[in-house]
Amino acid sequence: MSEPIPAVSQGDTNPIPRHIAIVMDGNGRWAHERGLPRTEGHRAGARRVKEIARTCMDIGVSYLTIYAFSKENWKRPRAEINTIMKLTDFFYRREFRELRNEGVYFVHLGDRRGLPRSVEKVLDSIERDNTEKRNLVLSIAFNYSGRSEIVRAARLVAEEAARGAVRLQDITEEYVGRHLYTSDIPDVDLFIRTGGEMRLSNFLLWQIAYAEIWVTDTLWPDFTGEVLKRAIDDFGKRERRFGGV
Secondary structure (H helix, E strand, C coil): CCCCCCCCCCCCCCCCCCEEEEECCCHHHHHHHCCCCHHHHHHHHHHHHHHHHHHHHHHCCCEEEEEEEEHHHHHCCHHHHHHHHHHHHHHHHHHHHHHHHCCEEEEEECCCCCCCHHHHHHHHHHHHHCCCCCCEEEEEEEEECHHHHHHHHHHHHHHHHHCCCCCHHHCCHHHHHCCCCCCCCCCCCEEEECCCCCCCCCCCCCCCCCCEEEECCCCHHHCCHHHHHHHHHHHHCCCCCCCCC
16 A cells, blocks of 8 residues: 555644544444344344544544454354355445545455455455545455454564665664555554454454553444444543653
8 A cells, every 4th residue: 555644653642533444343232132143143233333434534544454364263153154254245335435435545454365256356346446535444354353464563673684685773663564464554542343343353453552442332323423422522621752751
């Protein structure tokens, strides 16, 4: 991805986060509370993404990253996995073009290996049809693992060092960061988890080093733009020291 939106420097006091990352938790519980199959919760959750993306653009957020499917999620029931895979096509046909026309630039974060060919085709189509407006960069973490991402970056750096392309003393945090999926994306400012769980779930472990964390009991299908605004309002009241005093 070329010409990324400039990152905010540490110590910035902007009350609007440049980059928001969301663990979209609670689809299954939302469905259970309504006597519906878990698959219906995932469909409701997929439809919620558009509203949140639009709210981010309205507020002035430049980057939004959502956790759609982790490598650990392959342990779930096959029927549920199949539904999630089919939702990629639903999102592409029903949501992608509309958001693209509004200036949403899509990025895939994760490993393509092991994905069904149908999902790979959707990813190829999104990359081919992407916008250049970039009012919002929407990264979708799909078949993603934070630890695997770091291991992948370490292997790439090791390969470069082995062939003499980089000296050991030149391997800095910035150098390693350029080998992550998010190489053109600034670190996370605000990390949101819906559904009330208090864990990171192997999501963007490198990029959330100094993120502000905001957890809500609201289940993802009920996470509206107004709830997002409350999170951003709380973010604006916090003092970010980045290790200083």
